């Protein structure tokens with residue numbers, strides 16, 4: 038029984054490692070001729086880290102990244118609206134969130150996949166059911182593979198999803214995001230902090246990802262598909278965030294222009310089904326979320342954990358249905374909350390009330406919600 042995974046992003050690579058661990062036969066195909074993640078960071082929450090622990094790669098992730106021990110949502114001057122120390126999370130799970138450079142994470146995952154099982158430069162074109170239970174996958178270079186099961190891990194603009202569910206739709210949030218890695222030495226008091234500052238319909242987030250490397254993101258309202266003049270982007274950001282805490286300006290100034298990437302923020306309108314017959318979507322292909330809760334990657338990683346263990350424990354019959362039943366409620370809640378949080382962060386009116394509410398949420402309630410989100414069910 039063979040599985041074909043399309044897409045070697047965070048979700049596809051973690052699924053490959055999970056299949057490897059569970060002894061499930063697979064091959065993985067990726068359109069890029071070389072894996073080169075964007076120059077940005079990612080926050081890996083404890084739910085993702087538990088999966089990495091199970092895969093035996095947690096120590097490497099921790100060594101390459103930086104632990105976030107305090108998460109602050111604040112005003113533009115860094116005065117806190119919500120400030121949560123992560124001691125309880127650490128006590129419960131053994132670690133808090135790890136911030137890491139995306140390229141480091143990708144390298145680390147890729148190194149663990151046996152070379153003969155990964156095929157780069159293979160862009161999925163279409164699938165066809167050739168006989169009961171068999172699928173023929175065609176790539177853009179007209180090469181083909183026949184497989185028993187197809188896993189679409191090809192991201193938010195998934196071609197597999199578009200063929201499987203042509204009416205599926207992404208939804209633009211009205212917000213665009215610049216991300217960068219600054220060559221910057223964080224002072225000791227900021228070293229283990231994850232910070233997001235909310236200004237006047239703009240946001241800025243920060244965390245150290247490695248020695249003298251700091252990841253930042255800047256979110257603004259925008260029409261979709263706008264392009265920047267690369268030579269002006271730093272000046273534009275410096276002007277936009279001129280009233281923010283001085284750290285923000287120092288970080289933008291310490292980032293070379295070619296280390297700044299821009300993406301519009303979208304998610305996927307929740308699908309009724311993530312699978313049809315022997316084809317299943319995982320990660321952003323099946324349930325892309327906006328990044329406001331730092332959970333898109335973590336949910337793709339959780340998918341890998343549950344899907345592989347379900348196949349191992351339950352076999353291949355109806356396994357995609359079981360997978361969806363196990364995952365859908367949590368994922369849909371995250372997609373919904375993340376969308377609402379993103380909207381609230383950019384409110385034009387009612388900011389005083391919003392800030393008052395944020396400051397009033399009891400810390401133990403925030404803690405409880407976090408612990409629920411970070412909790413994995415034991416399925417292995």
Ligand SMILES: Cc1cc2nc3c(=O)[nH]c(=O)nc-3n(C[C@H](O)[C@H](O)[C@H](O)COP(=O)(O)OP(=O)(O)OC[C@H]3O[C@@H](n4cnc5c(N)ncnc54)[C@H](O)[C@@H]3O)c2cc1C
Nearest residue numbers: 044046047048068080160161191192320321328333334335
């Ligand atoms: C601004 C921003 C900040 C974020 N921050 C966080 C965070 O802090 N924490 C977090 O957990 N998540 C975060 N996310 C979300 C996270 O990046 C995604 O959820 C995650 O990358 C999804 O992984 P994936 O493997 O499903 O898809 P992707 O990472 O998009 O990977 C898809 C892969 O499929 C390949 N592919 C695409 N089409 C084809 C094809 N036709 N044939 C073959 N291969 C193909 C692509 O090249 C790519 O390698 C953030 C997202 C954004 C936009």
